[in-house]
Amino acid sequence: MAQLGIIGRGRLGRALGVALTRRGHVVAFADSSGGHAGAVEGADIVILTVPYWTIEDAIAACGDMTGRIVWSCVNALKQDLSGLAVGFDTSAGEQVAALAVGARVVSALPPFADAIGSAALEYDDRRASTFLCGDDIAAKGIVGRLVAEIGAEPIDAGPLAIGRLVEPAMMLLVRLAYAASPPREVALALLERTTRSASETR
Secondary structure (H helix, E strand, O other): OOEEEEEOOOHHHHHHHHHHHHOOOEEEEOOOOOOOHHHHOOOOEEEEOOOHHHHHHHHHOOOOOOOOEEEEOOOOEOOOOOOEOOOOOOOHHHHHHHHOOOOEEEEEOOOOHHHHHOOOOEEOOEEOEEEEEEOOHHHHHHHHHHHHHHOOEEEEEEOHHHHHHHHHHHHHHHHHHHOOOOOOOOOOOOOOOOOOOHHHHO
16 A cells, blocks of 8 residues: 555546555545645655646645655647647656656556546456656556556556657557547557567577
8 A cells, every 4th residue: 555646636637546546545636726745745656647738837836856756647748739749859757857856757658547437448358558667667666566556557668768759659549539529449558479489480
């Protein structure tokens, strides 16, 4: 059981809060006035689920984050959702790390809130994948366990900078999901073939 502070009470933040509470974790949300210290104080892990264009104010309201594990669920979407505000030379995860000085930031963009909220993260018997990007191996392991607890499959994608590749892939998923009416129920899943022996490949 962990103490979790969730910054952001939108659909994703609420869905994660419900799912992780069911797993026995203690969840505190940031208060509506914008002061986040109550949710951060005593938290083992801070989960950031705010829109990209609000991260500066949100992180400033958290106070000192030195040494804290921060699970960033932030993708660098423009405010009108038409595309990414940054990409390929930086990422939302790296921007979060630059603002949350001294924090142990792991970027892991989970599946859509509706799927988390309905505990429907299996698609034809395959779990949706969530790619973890971070420079702190221990922090990645802890966030990976939370990802598994909500029903997704954690995939270690490498250092935080790899978010530059993951975030555009998630933008594609947003486009595929919401270009149709009603939205399509889609998710990413990594397919990996087991290594075959040399004799089998001849």
